[in-house]
Amino acid sequence: MPKTVSARALELAQRRVPFVHARVVRAQAPASAHPGDEAIVYGDGTIDGFVGGMCAEGSVRTAALGALNGGGPLLLRVLPAGEVAFPDTPGATVVVNPCLSGGALEIFLEPVLPPPLIEVVGTTPIAEAFIALADVLGYATARSLPDGPPAEYTGAVIVAGQGRGDAEALRAALDADVPHIALVASRRRGAALLDELGLGEAERARVHTPAGLDIGARTAPEVALSILAEVVEAVHARGAPPPTALPEQPAQAVDPVCGMTVTVTAGTPHLTAGEKEFWFCGTGCRDRCATGLVGG
Incomplete structure (x- = not known):
């Protein structure tokens, strides 16, 4: 460029x-x-x-x-x-x-479009390995404090504190309606934590624990890989979440002279005739229309 x-x-x-x-x-x-x-x-x-x-x-x-x-x-x-x-x-x-x-x-x-944003809670080896692997795929990652709300348009939150701030992080992610929430924990500890939070059936279903696909992972990098694979699967299954806010799309109009579809912006040529507004692809069509209006 x-x-x-x-x-x-x-x-x-x-x-x-x-x-x-x-x-x-x-x-x-x-x-x-x-x-x-x-x-x-x-x-x-x-x-x-x-x-x-x-x-x-x-x-x-x-x-x-x-x-x-x-x-x-x-x-x-x-x-x-x-x-x-x-x-x-x-x-x-x-x-x-x-x-x-x-x-x-x-x-x-x-x-x-910005890549999906994934927030990671924790500084454990699994958290570090996840961030490194997500970077290879071009996903954007951010550190998240356990008691802080996720950033707007966060696509996933990975809770990998392994006992440090997990409950607070889960509650914040649920309240922010994050599309994918994963908790790094054993099946038993994960269930106990969800009980401790007093989650209803609908909220419990939104928390993936143990986090990751079952690939027989043993090491921290392998566990991180299984979690990332689950995130990728979720993103493609539901369609990528909005990566950021898109401005409201400008209105469109049809140029009455040439018939083109025109996107209306501050600089789009236009005329006002009585109570009617006309929008044009360029000044040439606008001037021809103005001549016709005056002549009529």
């Missing part, structure tokens, strides 16, 4: 902020963008970087927000009206943009 885009992407990843990385992979003259041009699209529709002029940017914004909100990676093909120069590409989303001045674009849109 260009330095400014790559630095911004790294900062966003460290802050666990979701975004879409947009990269131009093919461009046809006279398009203003070139292969390698890149941008970041935020959850509110804001764009940093350059992937084309206003009309192309509008198409990128709308497709990127769809990708970020569950659509997954996609190849966006932006074509002027009547353009057929690019051959069909399986898996591509095609947008015919009547407002392009010419030139077709192919832009790869990749949502960048």
Whole structure:
């Protein structure tokens, strides 16, 4: 990536902020963008970087927000009206943009979502081994105090204090409605601790103890591996929990001139006519509409 885009992407990843990385992979003259041009699209529709002029940017914004909100990676093909120069590409989303001045674009849109966050309670050998293994898989881990609430959007809490603060950590994870809670304990000690907490049937079912899949683990790293395998299984079985908050998706409107779907942001060209609001893909369509309204 260009330095400014790559630095911004790294900062966003460290802050666990979701975004879409947009990269131009093919461009046809006279398009203003070139292969390698890149941008970041935020959850509110804001764009940093350059992937084309206003009309192309509008198409990128709308497709990127769809990708970020569950659509997954996609190849966006932006074509002027009547353009057929690019051959069909399986898996591509095609947008015919009547407002392009010419030139077709192919832009790869990749949502960048923070990895699942797993909080680990305890400094035991099993806890240390779990953190090391989770890092290999790219999962984000954080130390958690036994009596502190888990961070927002925590996907799992592993209670590995082995007697130190276990009850407090379990209660905090249950109260925070963490999707996956695992207690490192023998079957007997785990059951006794759940009895001590006075948990009802529904809450008891949410605590996995003994933690981990039964793989015959004996050493601390092996136990940690079994716990991580159980977490992976749980994440994929229910779908990954939200890694962080996504901004409310901006509203969309149809440009009354060209018929394009437009994502409404602070910078989207618009007109007010009486009690009606009109939104446009660019200033050209807005000006043509304004001329028609005045003439009418």
